Amino acid sequence: MSSVRVSPIWCLALVAFAGCHRDAPTELGPETAAVEPAPPPAPTAAPSRITPAMVAVADAIEGDDVRAVVAEIADDRYMGRSPGSPGDKMTRAYLEKELAKRGYEPGGEGGSWEQPVELVGVTAAAPARWTFARGANRVALERDTDFVASSGVQAPRASVDGAEVVFVGYGIEAPEYDWDDFKGVDVSGKVLLMLNNDPDWDPALFAGSERLFYGRWVYKYESAGRHGAAAAIIIHTTPSAGYPWHTVQASWGGAQFKLPAGGEPHAQIEAWITEDAARRVLGPDVSLDTLVEQAKRRDFKPVPLGITTSIALRNTIAHTQSANVLGILRGSDPDLADELVIFSAHHDHLGVGAPNPNGKPNDRIYNGARDNAAGVGTVLAIGKAIAALPERPRRSVLLMFPAAEEQGLLGSEYFAKHPTVAPGKIAADVNYDAPNIWGATRDITFIGLGKSPSLDAVATEVAAYQHRVLKADQFPERGSYYRSDQFNFAKIGVPAFYLNGGTDFPDKPAGWGVEQLDAYIERDYHQPSDELTDEWRFDGIVQDAQFGFYAGIIVANESKLPVWSDRNEFAATRRAALAAAGTDSRADSPAH
Ligand SMILES: [Zn+2]
Numbered sequence: 001m002s003s004v005r006v007s008p009i010w011c012l013a014l015v016a017f018a019g020c021h022r023d024a025p026t027e028l029g030p031e032t033a034a035v036e037p038a039p040p041p042a043p044t045a046a047p048s049r050i051t052p053a054m055v056a057v058a059d060a061i062e063g064d065d066v067r068a069v070v071a072e073i074a075d076d077r078y079m080g081r082s083p084g085s086p087g088d089k090m091t092r093a094y095l096e097k098e099l100a101k102r103g104y105e106p107g108g109e110g111g112s113w114e115q116p117v118e119l120v121g122v123t124a125a126a127p128a129r130w131t132f133a134r135g136a137n138r139v140a141l142e143r144d145t146d147f148v149a150s151s152g153v154q155a156p157r158a159s160v161d162g163a164e165v166v167f168v169g170y171g172i173e174a175p176e177y178d179w180d181d182f183k184g185v186d187v188s189g190k191v192l193l194m195l196n197n198d199p200d201w202d203p204a205l206f207a208g209s210e211r212l213f214y215g216r217w218v219y220k221y222e223s224a225g226r227h228g229a230a231a232a233i234i235i236h237t238t239p240s241a242g243y244p245w246h247t248v249q250a251s252w253g254g255a256q257f258k259l260p261a262g263g264e265p266h267a268q269i270e271a272w273i274t275e276d277a278a279r280r281v282l283g284p285d286v287s288l289d290t291l292v293e294q295a296k297r298r299d300f301k302p303v304p305l306g307i308t309t310s311i312a313l314r315n316t317i318a319h320t321q322s323a324n325v326l327g328i329l330r331g332s333d334p335d336l337a338d339e340l341v342i343f344s345a346h347h348d349h350l351g352v353g354a355p356n357p358n359g360k361p362n363d364r365i366y367n368g369a370r371d372n373a374a375g376v377g378t379v380l381a382i383g384k385a386i387a388a389l390p391e392r393p394r395r396s397v398l399l400m401f402p403a404a405e406e407q408g409l410l411g412s413e414y415f416a417k418h419p420t421v422a423p424g425k426i427a428a429d430v431n432y433d434a435p436n437i438w439g440a441t442r443d444i445t446f447i448g449l450g451k452s453p454s455l456d457a458v459a460t461e462v463a464a465y466q467h468r469v470l471k472a473d474q475f476p477e478r479g480s481y482y483r484s485d486q487f488n489f490a491k492i493g494v495p496a497f498y499l500n501g502g503t504d505f506p507d508k509p510a511g512w513g514v515e516q517l518d519a520y521i522e523r524d525y526h527q528p529s530d531e532l533t534d535e536w537r538f539d540g541i542v543q544d545a546q547f548g549f550y551a552g553i554i555v556a557n558e559s560k561l562p563v564w565s566d567r568n569e570f571a572a573t574r575r576a577a578l579a580a581a582g583t584d585s586r587a588d589s590p591a592h
Pocket residue numbers: 346371372405433434
């Protein structure tokens with residue numbers, strides 16, 4: 001985590017930790033112990049921004065409150081909450097009722113609870129086989145086993161006809177890293193074969209093992225579209241994706257939703273193939289390993305493979321509508337009440353689909369209990385605590401439940417393009433997605449730590465108050481910062497907390513926490529088995545809800561507006577947004 005930046009308070013804590021270890025000067029020779037100089041006076045701690053009133057309502061946050069929400073919207077009756085489905089409508093109605101019950105007002109345009117989000121559902125019928133030819137040699141791939149293909153266009157038909165396959169390495173253009181996989185080569189009309197992830201071997205290059213947006217499938221397909229490619233094929237390996245092939249099968253089966261096309265270019269076909277299938281397509285004369293080594297070089301150039309292919313998808317287009325659900329609690333300070341702190345958790349999931357071959361036969365409902373009914377429950381519980389404060393926060397608080405997150409962060413993308421207040425008036429977002437269901441922890445993961453010194457300082461203060469170790473993303477290679485709704489807030493310059501629980505469980509052996517997470521990804525992530533069970537523990541969820549509550553309220557009461565570190569990819573957008581909103585005079589100026 002080379003990009004991690006820590007605030008001064010955090011440094012203090014570090015010294016304390018290390019200190020107690022370093023306090024054993026005996027290692028330096030016992031006889032000097034007698035004349036130890038008096039310890040320096042304890043530094044005067046900044047007055048805590050966590051007030052007794054905040055503690056009182058935070059302590060009233062209950063696991064049963066969150067459980068009740070999960071038990072409701074993750075129930076089979078909601079049919080996996082697919083966008084635009086009856087279950088989606090039931091979920092939105094339930095959320096609006098819960099928001100009103102907790103003292104919130106409609107937060108959408110014109111006094112509505114909802115911000116409608118138009119969606120185009122494209123269900124692509126791919127052929128059972130996809131053939132690649134080099135001269136007389138033909139290799140046929142099997143649908144689902146070897147490849148999944150979806151349509152990049154919102155039209156009844158998507159096709160590629162006799163196009164050449166070109167290997168483009170990672171398919172990345174990143175001037176800030178002096179990296180360009182295309183080198184000006186015209187690949188329009190070609191089929192691009194791409195590696196997943198971004199270069200991960202050098203901390204100075206693409207932040208080393210941390211996956212940046214460049215390493216996300218979304219970026220790869222957008223990159224292929226920008227180059228006028230006919231198709232884009234990402235080679236799947238579990239390490240480079242961060243999840244197994246059956247997650248790809250599950251996530252790309254069925255309807256793919258998008259916001260109505262707005263003119264951004266897309267390839268006709270957006271596909272994945274397995275590593276084994278890629279090796280078969282390349283044939284005995286071309287080594288995938290050699291291509292991968294080439295791709296790692298800064299002087300890499302696209303490699304025409306002398307292979308051609310054709311494929312056509314018959315698309316069923318369905319127009320549907322979902323909605324972001326918004327509830328607002330007006331702030332108490334007339335100067336700041338038109339500014340927001342947003343707490344967000346997406347309300348959708350994957351709906352009904354194929355049973356997991358390794359799971360319960362015939363279980364076709366993707367309940368999405370941890371992902372993300374538990375996040376929704378967490379935000380509602382925080383909302384209840386905020387409304388119970390004797391004095392309202394100075395800024396207004398918006399509880400936001402984005403739609404269609406699983407389809408590519410679509411609801412928050414729509415909000416980011418149609419925000420209810422100017423981005424320069426949004427202080428921060430606190431996002432929850434797939435909270436910790438395994439119990440209280442001694443640490444907490446702040447995905448995004450190091451990107452905003454303003455938020456780092458707040459998180460450090462709250463972690464110290466909770467006597468927890470604040471950690472940055474513990475699986476940076478998964479690129480989680482770009483995989484949930486906070487990313488769309490960041491794109492319009494809004495600094496965001498993505499709080500994701502801890503892995504250090506006091507009553508469990510070391511490594512147990514990581515084992516639970518890995519087992520969840522292997523067995524339940526985006527599977528029908530992501531359900532509420534008796535094994536769930538809610539004390540970790542409550543701990544993390546309290547963390548977000550404290551952090552959000554501290555930001556809501558601060559006159560200063562949080563900013564990013566100077567070199568951060570979103571810093572310039574923030575500066576422009578604050579200037580546009582006339583709030584730049586109150587931009588935070590933390591010690592960088
Ligand atoms: Zn999620």
